[in-house]
Amino acid sequence: MYIPPAFREDDLPAIHATMRAVRLANLVTATAAGLLCTPLPLFLDETEGEFGVLYGHLARANPQWREPAQGEALVLFTGPDAYVTPSWYATKQETGKVVPTWNYVAVHAYGTPEFFEDADRLLAVVTRLTNLHEGARERAWAVDDAPPAFIAAQLRGIVGLRLPIARLEGKRKMSQNRSEADRAGVRAGLAASEGEADRHVATLIPG
Template structure:
Protein backbone atom coordinates (compact mmCIF):
# COMPACT_ATOMS: atom_id res chain seq x y z
CA UNK A 1 0.00 0.00 0.00
CA UNK A 2 1.28 3.44 -0.92
CA UNK A 3 1.54 5.53 2.27
CA UNK A 4 2.83 9.14 2.06
CA UNK A 5 4.57 10.20 5.25
CA UNK A 6 1.80 12.57 6.38
CA UNK A 7 -0.79 9.73 6.23
CA UNK A 8 1.36 7.10 7.97
CA UNK A 9 0.31 5.76 11.39
CA UNK A 10 3.32 4.30 13.24
CA UNK A 11 1.58 3.78 16.60
CA UNK A 12 0.54 0.11 16.91
CA UNK A 13 -2.04 0.92 19.58
CA UNK A 14 -3.82 3.26 17.15
CA UNK A 15 -3.89 0.50 14.55
CA UNK A 16 -5.15 -2.08 17.05
CA UNK A 17 -7.90 0.34 18.11
CA UNK A 18 -9.21 0.60 14.55
CA UNK A 19 -9.07 -3.18 14.16
CA UNK A 20 -11.16 -3.64 17.30
CA UNK A 21 -13.67 -0.94 16.35
CA UNK A 22 -14.07 -2.26 12.78
CA UNK A 23 -13.50 -6.02 13.11
CA UNK A 24 -15.25 -7.06 9.88
CA UNK A 25 -12.27 -7.36 7.55
CA UNK A 26 -11.12 -8.91 4.28
CA UNK A 27 -8.88 -11.98 4.39
CA UNK A 28 -6.83 -12.04 1.19
CA UNK A 29 -5.09 -15.27 0.22
CA UNK A 30 -3.12 -16.61 -2.73
CA UNK A 31 -3.52 -20.37 -2.52
CA UNK A 32 -3.30 -23.20 -4.99
CA UNK A 33 -6.41 -21.93 -6.78
CA UNK A 34 -5.15 -18.35 -7.00
CA UNK A 35 -6.22 -15.10 -5.39
CA UNK A 36 -9.23 -15.13 -3.08
CA UNK A 37 -10.91 -12.70 -0.68
CA UNK A 38 -13.18 -13.62 2.21
CA UNK A 39 -15.10 -11.18 4.41
CA UNK A 40 -14.91 -12.24 8.05
CA UNK A 41 -15.25 -10.84 11.59
CA UNK A 42 -11.92 -11.07 13.41
CA UNK A 43 -11.09 -11.10 17.09
CA UNK A 44 -7.75 -9.45 17.91
CA UNK A 45 -5.51 -10.78 20.66
CA UNK A 46 -3.08 -7.84 20.97
CA UNK A 47 -0.87 -9.55 23.57
CA UNK A 48 -0.07 -12.61 21.44
CA UNK A 49 2.82 -12.73 18.98
CA UNK A 50 4.92 -9.71 18.02
CA UNK A 51 2.10 -7.43 16.87
CA UNK A 52 -0.98 -9.43 17.78
CA UNK A 53 -2.88 -12.49 16.56
CA UNK A 54 -6.18 -12.50 14.65
CA UNK A 55 -8.79 -15.20 15.29
CA UNK A 56 -11.67 -16.10 12.98
CA UNK A 57 -13.60 -19.00 11.50
CA UNK A 58 -15.04 -19.98 8.14
CA UNK A 59 -17.71 -22.41 7.01
CA UNK A 60 -16.37 -25.90 6.43
CA UNK A 61 -17.85 -25.68 2.93
CA UNK A 62 -15.70 -22.62 2.23
CA UNK A 63 -12.72 -23.92 0.18
CA UNK A 64 -10.31 -21.28 1.52
CA UNK A 65 -9.16 -23.39 4.47
CA UNK A 66 -8.08 -26.16 2.08
CA UNK A 67 -6.82 -23.83 -0.63
CA UNK A 68 -4.13 -22.44 1.67
CA UNK A 69 -1.86 -24.25 4.09
CA UNK A 70 -0.60 -23.31 7.52
CA UNK A 71 2.38 -20.98 7.23
CA UNK A 72 1.20 -19.27 4.04
CA UNK A 73 1.42 -15.49 3.80
CA UNK A 74 -1.93 -13.68 3.96
CA UNK A 75 -3.19 -10.11 4.17
CA UNK A 76 -6.11 -8.94 6.32
CA UNK A 77 -7.53 -5.51 5.47
CA UNK A 78 -9.49 -3.49 8.03
CA UNK A 79 -11.37 -0.40 6.86
CA UNK A 80 -13.01 2.28 8.95
CA UNK A 81 -15.11 5.19 7.68
CA UNK A 82 -14.48 6.83 4.30
CA UNK A 83 -15.90 9.87 2.49
CA UNK A 84 -15.69 11.97 -0.65
CA UNK A 85 -14.17 15.41 -0.04
CA UNK A 86 -15.57 18.26 -2.14
CA UNK A 87 -13.26 21.16 -3.09
CA UNK A 88 -16.16 23.47 -2.23
CA UNK A 89 -15.42 22.87 1.46
CA UNK A 90 -11.91 24.36 1.22
CA UNK A 91 -11.81 28.10 2.02
CA UNK A 92 -8.63 28.30 -0.08
CA UNK A 93 -10.72 27.46 -3.16
CA UNK A 94 -12.17 30.94 -3.15
CA UNK A 95 -8.70 32.44 -3.59
CA UNK A 96 -6.65 30.32 -5.97
CA UNK A 97 -9.10 27.62 -7.17
CA UNK A 98 -6.14 25.21 -7.26
CA UNK A 99 -7.97 22.37 -5.55
CA UNK A 100 -9.46 19.07 -6.69
CA UNK A 101 -11.76 16.46 -5.12
CA UNK A 102 -10.30 13.62 -3.09
CA UNK A 103 -11.36 10.72 -0.90
CA UNK A 104 -10.51 10.37 2.79
CA UNK A 105 -10.36 7.05 4.64
CA UNK A 106 -8.73 5.03 7.39
CA UNK A 107 -7.36 1.53 6.74
CA UNK A 108 -5.04 -0.99 8.37
CA UNK A 109 -3.26 -3.80 6.53
CA UNK A 110 -2.23 -6.76 8.67
CA UNK A 111 0.37 -8.98 6.99
CA UNK A 112 0.93 -12.35 8.58
CA UNK A 113 1.08 -16.14 8.51
CA UNK A 114 -2.11 -18.18 8.55
CA UNK A 115 -2.71 -21.31 10.59
CA UNK A 116 -5.68 -23.59 9.93
CA UNK A 117 -7.17 -24.84 13.21
CA UNK A 118 -9.57 -27.69 12.47
CA UNK A 119 -10.27 -28.77 16.02
CA UNK A 120 -13.50 -28.36 17.95
CA UNK A 121 -11.97 -26.99 21.13
CA UNK A 122 -10.21 -24.17 19.31
CA UNK A 123 -13.30 -23.30 17.25
CA UNK A 124 -15.46 -23.25 20.35
CA UNK A 125 -13.05 -20.82 21.97
CA UNK A 126 -13.05 -18.50 18.94
CA UNK A 127 -16.85 -18.44 18.77
CA UNK A 128 -17.03 -17.78 22.52
CA UNK A 129 -14.62 -14.82 22.23
CA UNK A 130 -16.48 -13.31 19.27
CA UNK A 131 -19.81 -13.78 21.02
CA UNK A 132 -18.65 -12.11 24.24
CA UNK A 133 -17.24 -9.16 22.31
CA UNK A 134 -20.26 -8.49 20.12
CA UNK A 135 -23.01 -9.37 22.59
CA UNK A 136 -21.56 -7.11 25.29
CA UNK A 137 -23.71 -4.14 24.23
CA UNK A 138 -26.98 -6.10 24.26
CA UNK A 139 -29.42 -5.63 27.17
CA UNK A 140 -29.38 -9.38 27.74
CA UNK A 141 -26.28 -10.81 26.03
CA UNK A 142 -26.73 -14.12 24.24
CA UNK A 143 -24.27 -16.79 25.32
CA UNK A 144 -23.40 -20.14 23.84
CA UNK A 145 -25.03 -21.94 26.75
CA UNK A 146 -28.40 -20.53 25.66
CA UNK A 147 -28.46 -22.95 22.69
CA UNK A 148 -29.13 -26.69 23.10
CA UNK A 149 -25.82 -28.54 23.48
CA UNK A 150 -26.45 -30.99 20.61
CA UNK A 151 -27.44 -28.16 18.26
CA UNK A 152 -24.34 -26.16 19.19
CA UNK A 153 -22.09 -29.18 18.69
CA UNK A 154 -23.50 -29.65 15.19
CA UNK A 155 -22.97 -26.00 14.32
CA UNK A 156 -19.39 -26.03 15.60
CA UNK A 157 -18.59 -29.08 13.47
CA UNK A 158 -19.62 -27.07 10.41
CA UNK A 159 -16.90 -24.41 10.83
CA UNK A 160 -13.11 -24.35 10.79
CA UNK A 161 -10.85 -22.04 12.80
CA UNK A 162 -8.37 -19.62 11.29
CA UNK A 163 -5.51 -17.87 13.06
CA UNK A 164 -3.28 -15.15 11.61
CA UNK A 165 -0.09 -14.20 13.44
CA UNK A 166 0.60 -10.60 12.48
CA UNK A 167 4.13 -9.95 11.22
CA UNK A 168 3.64 -6.41 9.94
CA UNK A 169 1.00 -3.71 10.44
CA UNK A 170 0.64 -0.86 7.96
CA UNK A 171 -1.79 1.95 8.71
CA UNK A 172 -2.95 4.76 6.45
CA UNK A 173 -5.22 7.44 7.89
CA UNK A 174 -5.89 9.89 5.02
CA UNK A 175 -7.57 12.77 6.85
CA UNK A 176 -6.45 15.87 4.93
CA UNK A 177 -3.28 16.18 7.03
CA UNK A 178 -1.57 17.64 3.94
CA UNK A 179 -3.99 20.61 3.80
CA UNK A 180 -3.72 23.90 5.67
CA UNK A 181 -5.72 24.20 8.89
CA UNK A 182 -8.65 26.15 7.48
CA UNK A 183 -9.12 23.59 4.70
CA UNK A 184 -8.95 20.69 7.17
CA UNK A 185 -11.60 22.19 9.39
CA UNK A 186 -13.70 23.36 6.45
CA UNK A 187 -13.81 19.86 4.96
CA UNK A 188 -14.49 18.28 8.36
CA UNK A 189 -17.39 20.61 9.06
CA UNK A 190 -18.72 20.07 5.53
CA UNK A 191 -18.82 16.33 6.15
CA UNK A 192 -20.50 16.69 9.53
CA UNK A 193 -23.12 19.02 8.04
CA UNK A 194 -24.13 16.36 5.50
CA UNK A 195 -24.28 13.59 8.11
CA UNK A 196 -20.80 12.05 7.79
CA UNK A 197 -20.15 12.80 11.45
CA UNK A 198 -17.66 10.00 12.12
CA UNK A 199 -15.31 10.95 9.31
CA UNK A 200 -15.64 14.65 10.04
CA UNK A 201 -14.77 14.09 13.67
CA UNK A 202 -11.86 11.79 12.75
CA UNK A 203 -10.45 14.61 10.63
CA UNK A 204 -10.77 17.11 13.45
CA UNK A 205 -9.18 14.68 15.91
CA UNK A 206 -6.21 14.29 13.55
CA UNK A 207 -5.35 17.99 13.77
CA UNK A 208 -2.27 18.37 16.01
CA UNK A 209 -2.95 20.08 19.33
CA UNK A 210 -0.55 22.94 18.53
CA UNK A 211 -2.55 23.81 15.39
CA UNK A 212 -5.97 24.00 17.06
Protein backbone atom coordinates in the same frame (compact mmCIF):
# COMPACT_ATOMS: atom_id res chain seq x y z
CA MET B 1 -0.65 -0.07 0.51
CA TYR B 2 0.74 3.23 -0.74
CA ILE B 3 1.32 5.48 2.28
CA PRO B 4 2.76 8.99 1.84
CA PRO B 5 4.69 10.09 4.94
CA ALA B 6 1.98 12.58 5.98
CA PHE B 7 -0.56 9.77 6.29
CA ARG B 8 1.56 7.04 7.88
CA GLU B 9 0.24 5.63 11.16
CA ASP B 10 3.01 3.93 13.15
CA ASP B 11 1.49 4.03 16.64
CA LEU B 12 0.70 0.40 17.50
CA PRO B 13 -2.07 1.15 20.05
CA ALA B 14 -3.76 3.40 17.47
CA ILE B 15 -3.48 0.70 14.80
CA HIS B 16 -4.90 -1.90 17.17
CA ALA B 17 -7.75 0.45 18.06
CA THR B 18 -8.66 0.75 14.38
CA MET B 19 -8.61 -3.02 13.99
CA ARG B 20 -10.82 -3.56 17.04
CA ALA B 21 -13.33 -1.01 15.77
CA VAL B 22 -13.78 -2.77 12.42
CA ARG B 23 -16.59 -5.28 12.83
CA LEU B 24 -15.98 -7.13 9.55
CA ALA B 25 -12.53 -7.54 8.00
CA ASN B 26 -11.51 -9.23 4.74
CA LEU B 27 -9.07 -12.16 4.59
CA VAL B 28 -7.23 -12.30 1.25
CA THR B 29 -4.93 -15.11 0.14
CA ALA B 30 -3.07 -15.72 -3.10
CA THR B 31 -3.39 -19.38 -4.07
CA ALA B 32 -2.79 -21.65 -7.05
CA ALA B 33 -6.53 -21.21 -7.73
CA GLY B 34 -6.14 -17.42 -7.80
CA LEU B 35 -6.96 -14.70 -5.27
CA LEU B 36 -9.47 -15.72 -2.61
CA CYS B 37 -11.23 -13.32 -0.23
CA THR B 38 -13.61 -13.92 2.67
CA PRO B 39 -15.32 -11.25 4.80
CA LEU B 40 -14.84 -12.30 8.42
CA PRO B 41 -15.56 -11.03 11.93
CA LEU B 42 -12.24 -11.36 13.75
CA PHE B 43 -10.88 -10.58 17.18
CA LEU B 44 -7.39 -9.42 18.02
CA ASP B 45 -5.41 -10.95 20.88
CA GLU B 46 -2.81 -8.29 21.63
CA THR B 47 -1.07 -10.44 24.26
CA GLU B 48 0.37 -12.83 21.66
CA GLY B 49 3.45 -11.98 19.62
CA GLU B 50 4.93 -8.61 18.70
CA PHE B 51 1.92 -7.31 16.81
CA GLY B 52 -0.85 -9.58 18.09
CA VAL B 53 -2.76 -12.55 16.69
CA LEU B 54 -6.08 -12.56 14.80
CA TYR B 55 -8.69 -15.25 15.40
CA GLY B 56 -11.89 -16.15 13.59
CA HIS B 57 -13.53 -18.96 11.64
CA LEU B 58 -14.62 -19.88 8.13
CA ALA B 59 -17.34 -22.16 6.85
CA ARG B 60 -15.95 -25.65 6.31
CA ALA B 61 -17.36 -25.52 2.77
CA ASN B 62 -15.31 -22.39 2.02
CA PRO B 63 -12.42 -23.46 -0.27
CA GLN B 64 -10.10 -20.73 1.01
CA TRP B 65 -8.88 -22.71 3.99
CA ARG B 66 -8.07 -25.75 1.85
CA GLU B 67 -6.04 -23.83 -0.76
CA PRO B 68 -2.47 -23.29 0.49
CA ALA B 69 -1.57 -19.60 0.62
CA GLN B 70 1.33 -18.56 -1.58
CA GLY B 71 3.22 -16.21 0.69
CA GLU B 72 1.58 -14.12 3.37
CA ALA B 73 -2.13 -13.61 3.76
CA LEU B 74 -3.52 -10.07 3.91
CA VAL B 75 -6.29 -8.96 6.27
CA LEU B 76 -7.95 -5.67 5.34
CA PHE B 77 -9.43 -3.43 8.02
CA THR B 78 -11.31 -0.45 6.59
CA GLY B 79 -12.03 2.26 9.13
CA PRO B 80 -13.99 5.54 8.93
CA ASP B 81 -14.12 7.24 5.53
CA ALA B 82 -15.74 10.22 3.83
CA TYR B 83 -15.79 12.03 0.50
CA VAL B 84 -14.18 15.48 0.54
CA THR B 85 -15.45 18.07 -1.92
CA PRO B 86 -13.06 20.82 -3.10
CA SER B 87 -15.82 23.31 -2.29
CA TRP B 88 -14.83 23.11 1.39
CA TYR B 89 -11.26 24.28 0.81
CA ALA B 90 -10.30 27.89 1.43
CA THR B 91 -7.80 27.33 -1.38
CA LYS B 92 -10.68 27.00 -3.85
CA GLN B 93 -11.54 30.66 -3.34
CA GLU B 94 -7.87 31.70 -3.53
CA THR B 95 -6.55 29.80 -6.56
CA GLY B 96 -9.17 27.29 -7.71
CA LYS B 97 -6.39 24.69 -7.87
CA VAL B 98 -8.16 21.94 -5.93
CA VAL B 99 -9.64 18.54 -6.69
CA PRO B 100 -11.92 16.08 -4.82
CA THR B 101 -10.42 13.45 -2.54
CA TRP B 102 -11.35 10.87 0.06
CA ASN B 103 -10.42 10.81 3.74
CA TYR B 104 -10.10 7.38 5.34
CA VAL B 105 -8.42 5.12 7.86
CA ALA B 106 -7.10 1.69 6.88
CA VAL B 107 -4.94 -1.06 8.35
CA HIS B 108 -3.38 -3.96 6.48
CA ALA B 109 -2.23 -6.94 8.56
CA TYR B 110 0.04 -9.59 7.07
CA GLY B 111 0.85 -13.08 8.29
CA THR B 112 0.72 -16.80 7.63
CA PRO B 113 -2.78 -18.21 8.30
CA GLU B 114 -3.19 -21.34 10.40
CA PHE B 115 -6.45 -23.27 10.16
CA PHE B 116 -7.62 -25.70 12.83
CA GLU B 117 -10.51 -28.11 13.42
CA ASP B 118 -10.17 -28.91 17.14
CA ALA B 119 -13.63 -28.61 18.70
CA ASP B 120 -12.43 -27.11 21.99
CA ARG B 121 -10.41 -24.41 20.25
CA LEU B 122 -13.30 -23.67 17.92
CA LEU B 123 -15.68 -23.34 20.84
CA ALA B 124 -13.30 -20.93 22.55
CA VAL B 125 -13.07 -18.74 19.42
CA VAL B 126 -16.82 -18.77 18.81
CA THR B 127 -17.50 -17.95 22.46
CA ARG B 128 -15.06 -15.06 22.50
CA LEU B 129 -16.45 -13.63 19.25
CA THR B 130 -19.99 -13.94 20.55
CA ASN B 131 -19.17 -12.25 23.84
CA LEU B 132 -17.40 -9.45 21.98
CA HIS B 133 -20.41 -8.58 19.85
CA GLU B 134 -23.17 -9.40 22.34
CA GLY B 135 -21.52 -7.68 25.30
CA ALA B 136 -23.21 -4.31 24.82
CA ARG B 137 -26.69 -5.78 24.51
CA GLU B 138 -29.06 -5.51 27.47
CA ARG B 139 -30.02 -9.16 27.08
CA ALA B 140 -26.88 -10.67 25.63
CA TRP B 141 -27.10 -14.04 23.91
CA ALA B 142 -24.47 -16.58 25.00
CA VAL B 143 -23.24 -19.69 23.23
CA ASP B 144 -24.41 -21.88 26.12
CA ASP B 145 -27.96 -20.55 25.65
CA ALA B 146 -28.26 -23.09 22.83
CA PRO B 147 -28.40 -26.88 23.40
CA PRO B 148 -24.87 -28.40 23.60
CA ALA B 149 -25.59 -30.96 20.90
CA PHE B 150 -26.74 -28.20 18.55
CA ILE B 151 -23.58 -26.17 19.18
CA ALA B 152 -21.43 -29.26 18.65
CA ALA B 153 -23.11 -29.83 15.28
CA GLN B 154 -22.57 -26.19 14.30
CA LEU B 155 -18.88 -26.40 15.18
CA ARG B 156 -18.48 -29.30 12.78
CA GLY B 157 -19.49 -26.92 9.99
CA ILE B 158 -16.66 -24.43 10.55
CA VAL B 159 -12.87 -24.25 10.59
CA GLY B 160 -10.88 -22.00 12.93
CA LEU B 161 -8.43 -19.34 11.80
CA ARG B 162 -5.34 -18.21 13.72
CA LEU B 163 -3.19 -15.58 12.03
CA PRO B 164 -0.07 -14.36 13.86
CA ILE B 165 0.57 -10.84 12.55
CA ALA B 166 4.05 -10.55 11.04
CA ARG B 167 3.74 -6.90 9.98
CA LEU B 168 1.24 -4.07 9.95
CA GLU B 169 0.60 -1.07 7.71
CA GLY B 170 -1.50 1.78 9.06
CA LYS B 171 -2.82 4.75 7.10
CA ARG B 172 -4.77 7.74 8.44
CA LYS B 173 -5.57 10.13 5.60
CA MET B 174 -7.37 13.02 7.27
CA SER B 175 -6.38 16.13 5.29
CA GLN B 176 -3.00 16.41 7.07
CA ASN B 177 -1.46 17.60 3.79
CA ARG B 178 -3.82 20.59 3.59
CA SER B 179 -3.48 24.02 5.18
CA GLU B 180 -5.09 24.81 8.51
CA ALA B 181 -7.77 26.83 6.72
CA ASP B 182 -8.53 23.97 4.33
CA ARG B 183 -8.74 21.48 7.19
CA ALA B 184 -11.12 23.77 9.04
CA GLY B 185 -13.32 23.91 5.95
CA VAL B 186 -13.36 20.12 5.64
CA ARG B 187 -14.19 19.70 9.33
CA ALA B 188 -17.06 22.15 9.08
CA GLY B 189 -18.40 20.60 5.89
CA LEU B 190 -18.35 17.06 7.23
CA ALA B 191 -19.74 18.13 10.61
CA ALA B 192 -22.76 19.63 8.84
CA SER B 193 -23.45 16.46 6.85
CA GLU B 194 -26.59 14.41 7.40
CA GLY B 195 -24.45 11.27 7.35
CA GLU B 196 -23.32 9.95 10.73
CA ALA B 197 -20.14 8.53 9.17
CA ASP B 198 -19.23 11.93 7.72
CA ARG B 199 -19.75 13.62 11.09
CA HIS B 200 -17.49 11.03 12.72
CA VAL B 201 -14.71 11.65 10.19
CA ALA B 202 -14.99 15.38 10.98
CA THR B 203 -13.83 14.64 14.53
CA LEU B 204 -10.70 12.90 13.22
CA ILE B 205 -9.34 15.80 11.21
CA PRO B 206 -6.46 17.47 13.08
CA GLY B 207 -6.78 21.10 14.14
